[in-house]
Amino acid sequence: MTSERYIALFNADASASIGLRAAINGLPATKVVTEVSDLESLGDALRRLTVSVLIVNLDPDPDRHIALLERVATQFPDVPIIAMSERTDSQMIIHAMRVGCQQFVFKPLDRDDLRRAVDRVAVSRPGLAPAGRRICVIGASGGVGATTIACNLAMEVAHLTGKTSGVMDLQLEFGDVATSFDAAPQYTLANLCEVDGELDQVMLDTAITRLSCNVAVLGRPRNVAEAHVVTADRVAAVLRLMSNCYDTVVIDTPRSFDRITLNALEMADHVLVVLQLIVPSVRNAVRLYQTLMDYGMPDDRVHIIVNRFRKGVGSIIPEDVQQQFRKDVFAVIPNDYQCVTNSLDFGHPLMADAPNSAVRASIRELASDLLGDEQREVVGAGARNKSSLFGRIFNA
Numbered sequence: 126m127t128s129e130r131y132i133a134l135f136n137a138d139a140s141a142s143i144g145l146r147a148a149i150n151g152l153p154a155t156k157v158v159t160e161v162s163d164l165e166s167l168g169d170a171l172r173r174l175t176v177s178v179l180i181v182n183l184d185p186d187p188d189r190h191i192a193l194l195e196r197v198a199t200q201f202p203d204v205p206i207i208a209m210s211e212r213t214d215s216q217m218i219i220h221a222m223r224v225g226c227q228q229f230v231f232k233p234l235d236r237d238d239l240r241r242a243v244d245r246v247a248v249s250r251p252g253l254a255p256a257g258r259r260i261c262v263i264g265a266s267g268g269v270g271a272t273t274i275a276c277n278l279a280m281e282v283a284h285l286t287g288k289t290s291g292v293m294d295l296q297l298e299f300g301d302v303a304t305s306f307d308a309a310p311q312y313t314l315a316n317l318c319e320v321d322g323e324l325d326q327v328m329l330d331t332a333i334t335r336l337s338c339n340v341a342v343l344g345r346p347r348n349v350a351e352a353h354v355v356t357a358d359r360v361a362a363v364l365r366l367m368s369n370c371y372d373t374v375v376i377d378t379p380r381s382f383d384r385i386t387l388n389a390l391e392m393a394d395h396v397l398v399v400l401q402l403i404v405p406s407v408r409n410a411v412r413l414y415q416t417l418m419d420y421g422m423p424d425d426r427v428h429i430i431v432n433r434f435r436k437g438v439g440s441i442i443p444e445d446v447q448q449q450f451r452k453d454v455f456a457v458i459p460n461d462y463q464c465v466t467n468s469l470d471f472g473h474p475l476m477a478d479a480p481n482s483a484v485r486a487s488i489r490e491l492a493s494d495l496l497g498d499e500q501r502e503v504v505g506a507g508a509r510n511k512s513s514l515f516g517r518i519f520n521a
């Protein structure tokens with residue numbers, strides 16, 4: 126039974142996005158599950174997701190958005206609506222209330238005011254969470270092994286659960302998820318974004334490449350120029366659809382905070398930040414982590430993964446990272462260049478090519494921990510004082 130409130134956010138003002146998401150995600154047990162900016166995507170989201178509240182940012186064009194609100198309220202009478210605006214004139218507020226919004230919140234947002242509004246109207250029923258588990262994997266720097274981990278993690282989860290895992294390649298221009306599985310999908314995420322109107326499962330099935338290893342890949346667009354057809358709203362819709370079809374969806378996620386990526390991140394149950402134990406990578410990981418916190422991402426959803434660990438090599442050890450993030454390192458994956466490179470070159474997962482390797486064992490354990498099946502081993506013990514190095518990482 127969950128008491129978490131799932132929020133659909135309608136917001137056509139890109140510059141307000143970060144502030145709104147942070148304010149809403151910052152409320153107790155409250156999570157933005159989708160942000161959309163047009164009526165069609167909103168209808169699609171509300172049909173597929175059972176949300177506790179719809180929050181509508183009426184700015185910058187309240188009159189237009191009140192008309193939209195009226196249509197949504199008629200179509201989805203069970204979804205409570207909170208409207209918000211910088212405008213405070215009573216005519217506009219009365220108009221919004223008449224067409225179906227239950228609460229009105231003024232901007233700039235007052236946290237308590239927003240909380241009261243959500244508390245008052247949120248439908249709190251168990252089982253509102255979208256089906257499926259979504260795991261975003263982001264590399265703190267290029268080449269840290271995010272794609273390797275994402276692909277092998279999807280396979281290990283499939284193996285542990287006996288259910289097909291979905292993988293979405295959100296590295297729209299140069300993603301290599303399909304290559305990692307030695308697949309060359311004919312249809313991709315771009316084809317789903319070109320569809321007029323609502324997506325359905327048949328379309329998703331056509332675009333997805335099913336592999337014998339129990340992984341279903343939704344590849345990046347076939348060529349770089351096609352990447353521009355991918356929109357944030359469509360990515361959210363595709364992710365919802367995939368979540369309804371696959372128990373686990375792993376997303377190879379770009380290191381970016383554009384709306385496409387944000388939609389994926391906010392729908393994630395777990396965000397894996399992959400780093401290596403070198404100064405630039407740890408620094409970037411800190412920056413990434415801080416930004417996730419600024420966006421209101423709950424800390425317990427973010428996990429730090431150390432990849433390519435070599436004992437006794439380099440000046441930073443996992444315990445240093447733990448100290449800096451003030452949280453345990455979730456997984457440490459050893460370095461084995463030959464084994465990983467061979468597997469990538471042939472497009473074979475580690476499970477197939479190097480089933481007994483330490484790298485594979487660590488990724489399997491990571492999968493198991495994310496599934497909550499096994500007790501996570503605490504990585505290392507004790508702490509070392511490395512102030513000069515930390516000065517380079519965190520203060521420079």
Ligand SMILES: Nc1ncnc2c1ncn2[C@@H]1O[C@H](COP(=O)(O)OP(=O)(O)O)[C@@H](O)[C@H]1O
Pocket residue numbers: 264266267268269270271272273274432433434458459460461462463465466469484
């Ligand atoms: N645990 C590991 N041990 C050794 N090499 C690794 C490991 N993980 C990844 N690599 C290597 O790092 C390189 C980059 O991996 P990749 O997964 O493409 O990174 P990213 O997606 O973060 O750019 C590849 O050559 C891969 O073989």
Ligand SMILES: [Mg+2]
Pocket residue numbers: 271272273296301
């Ligand atoms: Mg990659």
